Every structure is written in C-alpha cells, then in structure tokens.
Amino acid sequence: MKRVSLDLEPVPPFRLDLTAWVLRRRPDNLFDRWDGKAYRRILVTDDGKPFEVTVTQIGTPTVPRLRVSIHGEKPNEKMKRQAVAALERLLGINLRLDGFYRMANRDEKLKPVAKQFRGFKPPRLHSYFETLVNAISCQQLTLTMGIRLVNSLVERYGLAFQSDDGVFHAFPRPQDLANADLDELRAMKFSYQKARYITGIAQSIAQGELNLDVIAALDDADAIERLCDLKGIGRWTAEYFLLRGLGRTHIFPADDVGARNHLERWLGLPEKLNYETTHQAIEPWKDYGGLIYFHLLLKSLSEKEIIV
CATH class of the missing domain: 3.30.530.20 (START domain)
Structure with missing residues (x-):
C-alpha cells in the first residue's frame, strides 16, 4: 500500500x-x-x-x-x-453560501445560529444509492438506531480495507446488496419490508432497470413523484433524497419528526408541528429550508456537547 x-x-x-x-x-x-x-x-x-x-x-x-x-x-x-x-x-467544498449569510445577518432569529456554525457546508451523501439506503434504514426509527442499521450493512457487505488503525469498510454498492439474503438482513435487525426495499432497489440499479441520474435531472415535484413510485419510498424519504442526495438546499424534509422537534424548540412554539405547519413555520427562510435543517442538527449536537 x-x-x-x-x-x-x-x-x-x-x-x-x-x-x-x-x-x-x-x-x-x-x-x-x-x-x-x-x-x-x-x-x-x-x-x-x-x-x-x-x-x-x-x-x-x-x-x-x-x-x-x-x-x-x-x-x-x-x-x-x-x-x-x-x-x-x-464536504460541499465548492459551495457558496453568501446569500444565506446575507439573509442571516438581517434576521435576528437566525443570525446567532448562523454565526455559531459559520463555515459549515451542506454535504451530500456519497451516492444516490447510499442516500436511499440511509433513508430507508432510518424510517420510523431514531436517527441513532438508523445509523446503527446502516453500520451493520457496511460492515457485512462493504468492501474491506486494512487501514493503519484497523479494518474499515466502504459503503456497499448496488451489486454488493442486490443478492443479500433477506433472512440475514432480518437477523441484523432490519424489518422484512426494509430488507425487501433495499435489496429491490439494489437489484433494479445493478440490472440497469433504475437510473437515479434520470430522477436527479427532474424538478422537485416530478422527482418526488417518481421516487414515490418506488417500493419503500414515501414523501419523507423522497424529500430527504432531494436534500441529502441532490443537494437541493431549499428542501426542509417536513415529515422528519426529529427536525420538527428541533424547529419547535428553536422557535419556542407551544404546539406540535405537522407537515403543513412546518412549512408555515419556515416560510421566512423558505429558500434555505435545507440549511435551516442542517443548522438545527448542528444546534442539537452542540446542545448534547457532541460538538463544540
């Protein structure tokens, strides 16, 4: 090496x-x-x-x-x-957030958060396939449990590399998961449905039946509609894909319960948000909904003293 x-x-x-x-x-x-x-x-x-x-x-x-x-x-x-x-x-290293920072400087609510986390860039997950696998794994689970499920996939099916400090694995490619055994995935704590969804998408990509690049070229509404035609993909997963996979930083995945909780606390709202009221709440920053989403994630990690 x-x-x-x-x-x-x-x-x-x-x-x-x-x-x-x-x-x-x-x-x-x-x-x-x-x-x-x-x-x-x-x-x-x-x-x-x-x-x-x-x-x-x-x-x-x-x-x-x-x-x-x-x-x-x-x-x-x-x-x-x-x-x-x-x-x-x-790592989003070529992205410019000048417009966001100009807006934040004029907004008394957003300004402190933007200042605290100035220098963050909105990342995109490594591939469209990886984005869908992450989203499906995290459906109806806490983020921590979802990440642990993804870890199990990576360690079982990802190609191994001997690093200086141990053996680590790449994220599995579609061909790595296309023939994954459903019972084995069930033993790894995936539900039967999630196992079927992930292997089904992997098979479709590996066999050339599904081209996510085609979906990436669509506008928001058409991309969401096309994604929701796939088994296992609903509105939250589709919006997550647009933000974390396609880098459309105006998208706030409003069905994300954790993100809604962060938003409620940040805005000091007395009532729980739903999909519609979440969009109403972020209306002042609608062009940067995804950046609000990411800043609230950082704020949550900071409050837990995971980052300083």
Missing part, C-alpha cells in the same frame, strides 16, 4: 469539523469517520479496489486549505480525481 497527498482550497468560510458532523449525524457512524482532527472514508475504484481518503484542515476557516491523503494499492491520477470528486460532494 502506498500514499499520495494533495491539497484542496474550499470556498471560504469552511470548517471541516462542522461539515463532517452534518455528514456523520451521530457519533455511531462507522463509515464517515471523524476523530476530532481528520475525516476518513473508504472509497472504491471503478474496478472494485477499496482505498482510504483522509482529510485534515490545515488552513483557517477564512483562508481554508485541506490536506488530502490517499492510501491504497498503487494510487494514480485516476484515483486522485475520484477522491477529489467524492470530497467535493461529501
């Missing part, structure tokens, strides 16, 4: 720690790893060889620079390009 390194310059401001936590969501996450200094993930080349990327921030939030280390078998320029493309998506 060999290492190569390169530097990336994110659009400022940028904080790797905050961005990694929005990507991880919970400390239990084993596939998007963060040790307080470095973000690590296992990726897979087109010909099926796993490799590890390690990212550290060596610049300041206002003049950011990232040092990227690639560890794998015979790292080459193609592997470098793949790593950079993945990190641009995973």
Whole structure:
C-alpha cells in the first residue's frame, strides 16, 4: 500500500469539523469517520479496489486549505480525481453560501445560529444509492438506531480495507446488496419490508432497470413523484433524497419528526408541528429550508456537547 497527498482550497468560510458532523449525524457512524482532527472514508475504484481518503484542515476557516491523503494499492491520477470528486460532494467544498449569510445577518432569529456554525457546508451523501439506503434504514426509527442499521450493512457487505488503525469498510454498492439474503438482513435487525426495499432497489440499479441520474435531472415535484413510485419510498424519504442526495438546499424534509422537534424548540412554539405547519413555520427562510435543517442538527449536537 502506498500514499499520495494533495491539497484542496474550499470556498471560504469552511470548517471541516462542522461539515463532517452534518455528514456523520451521530457519533455511531462507522463509515464517515471523524476523530476530532481528520475525516476518513473508504472509497472504491471503478474496478472494485477499496482505498482510504483522509482529510485534515490545515488552513483557517477564512483562508481554508485541506490536506488530502490517499492510501491504497498503487494510487494514480485516476484515483486522485475520484477522491477529489467524492470530497467535493461529501464536504460541499465548492459551495457558496453568501446569500444565506446575507439573509442571516438581517434576521435576528437566525443570525446567532448562523454565526455559531459559520463555515459549515451542506454535504451530500456519497451516492444516490447510499442516500436511499440511509433513508430507508432510518424510517420510523431514531436517527441513532438508523445509523446503527446502516453500520451493520457496511460492515457485512462493504468492501474491506486494512487501514493503519484497523479494518474499515466502504459503503456497499448496488451489486454488493442486490443478492443479500433477506433472512440475514432480518437477523441484523432490519424489518422484512426494509430488507425487501433495499435489496429491490439494489437489484433494479445493478440490472440497469433504475437510473437515479434520470430522477436527479427532474424538478422537485416530478422527482418526488417518481421516487414515490418506488417500493419503500414515501414523501419523507423522497424529500430527504432531494436534500441529502441532490443537494437541493431549499428542501426542509417536513415529515422528519426529529427536525420538527428541533424547529419547535428553536422557535419556542407551544404546539406540535405537522407537515403543513412546518412549512408555515419556515416560510421566512423558505429558500434555505435545507440549511435551516442542517443548522438545527448542528444546534442539537452542540446542545448534547457532541460538538463544540
């Protein structure tokens, strides 16, 4: 195994720690790893060889620079390009949030939260397939339990890589899960329905019957309609896909009970929100609903002293 390194310059401001936590969501996450200094993930080349990327921030939030280390078998320029493309998506390093910050500076409610977490960038999960698997796994569960289910998939079906500090796994590809045994998934605490949904989508992609790139090209309403035609996909999962998979940062997944709870506490609302009233509540910031969603996640993690 060999290492190569390169530097990336994110659009400022940028904080790797905050961005990694929005990507991880919970400390239990084993596939998007963060040790307080470095973000690590296992990726897979087109010909099926796993490799590890390690990212550290060596610049300041206002003049950011990232040092990227690639560890794998015979790292080459193609592997470098793949790593950079993945990190641009995973860490949102090329995104500009100038409009959001201008709005936040004029908004007394939003300004303190935006200031506290300035430098976070909205990440996207590594692939459309990974986004759907995450969403289905987390349906009707706490986020912690959902992440643990995803961990079990990664450790059982993801390609393994021997890192300096242990064996870690890449997120399973569609072909890795297409023939997964339903009874085995049930033993891993997946419901029978979730197991069928995940393997069904994996099979459809692996066999060329489902192309999520086609859905990605649709507008919001058409994309949601097309996604909801798939077994196991409802409105929450579809909106989650638009935000976390497609990077449509105006989307606030209003069926997300945890997010609604965060919103209720932040706004000091006396009554519980539903789908419609959630949209009414975020109306002042509707162009940035997904950024509100992510900032409230960071606020919750901060209140739990998971991040500082």
